Amino acid sequence: MLSTVTATAVSRPMLKVQCTMKRPFKVMAEKFPTFLPRDVEKIKDTFALKLAARIERLPVSVSFREDSIMSSCVTPLIRNETTPVVLLHGFDSSCLEWRYTYPLLEEAGLETWAFDILGWGFSDLDKLPPCDVASKREHFYKFWKSHIKRPVVLVGPSLGAAVAIDIAVNHPEAVESLVLMDASVYAEGTGNLATLPKAAAYAGVYLLKSIPLRLYVNFICFNDISLETSWDWTKIGRLHCLYPWWEDATVSFMTSGGYNVTSLIKKVSQKTLILWGEDDQIISNKLAWRLHGELSNARVEQISNCGHLPHVEKPAAVAKLIAEFVRETSRCKEVESIS
Secondary structure, eight states, X not given: OHXXXXXXXXXXXXXXXXXXXXXXXXXXXXXXXXXXXXXXXXXXOHHHHHHHTTEEEEEEOOTTOSSOEEEEEEOOSOOOSSOOEEEOOOTTOOGXXXXXXHHHHHHXXXXXXXXXXXXXXXXXOSSOOOOSHHHHHHHHHXXXXXXXXXXXXXXXXXXXXXXXXXXXXXXXXXXXXXXXXXXXXXXXXTGGGGXXXXXXXXXXXXXXXXXXXXXXXXXXXXXXXXHHHHHHHHHHHTGGGGSTTHHHHHHHXXXXXXXXXXXXXXXXXXXXXXXXXXXXXXXXXXXXXXXXXXXXXXXXXXXXXXXXXXXXXXXXXXXXXXXXXXXXXXXXXXXXXXX
């Protein structure tokens, strides 16, 4: 379980795929938001630096805290009539997972948001809220209701797929369709971790932050990775862990029991695109077909020569498939409205 959930926290720069853009991704990488940990300046990956420079915090009012949570996200440069695309991330990760695919989705003309799930990412959690499933769900919904206000294509990789299913079933008005990638949706929450004494839970969470573990996860997630590259990925993947509240937030989630959405899968009514890396060593691609069989309106696209995080390893392929899916679902909506 530990290696499975930790894998989603690792981000990865380009290997053999280049992001070709018709216009530059015009952000000065050195102009970072002041709330980011200073270690962002130690990162070499230019795509990560450019996306980090665009991270901002927006206020989100929730029922479980008196004042608003200043919630981290990347907001779209493009606002148009297409269905907005909202990118979630995996377990113990951040919006920086999307540093390669995000600009390609914008290049495709999509209104694209990257959202940091409550308890992870770069939100201000100095006054620590609960970080259980219900709180994460409400936080996203209130963010959507305040700042997006239209049904979205919700994209969830790994554990983010469980987050997406939970939101789609409980708040169907917010989700027009789903994209689930290498979906971690059959795990029974955090398992035995939920029953650990607090001291043991903090010890386990400290391990999640450790450099040796994250370096190891890089090597099982991806092929042909050098130590130098893996070291930079590790700095990106653990950047959000440097906040003083990160350990408390993660322990709060772990001891709450985590996500168990298996019983919700058949309740998903939204059209769904299932993406899966054929070489995923973390979650078998055979589960793509199980998921396909349990969803009422879904199709599967497998990505060859790709591991657990397709949006990091094969960004051009992922961006193309998401853009096609958005346009396809938009056309279906137009036909339905006419008829």
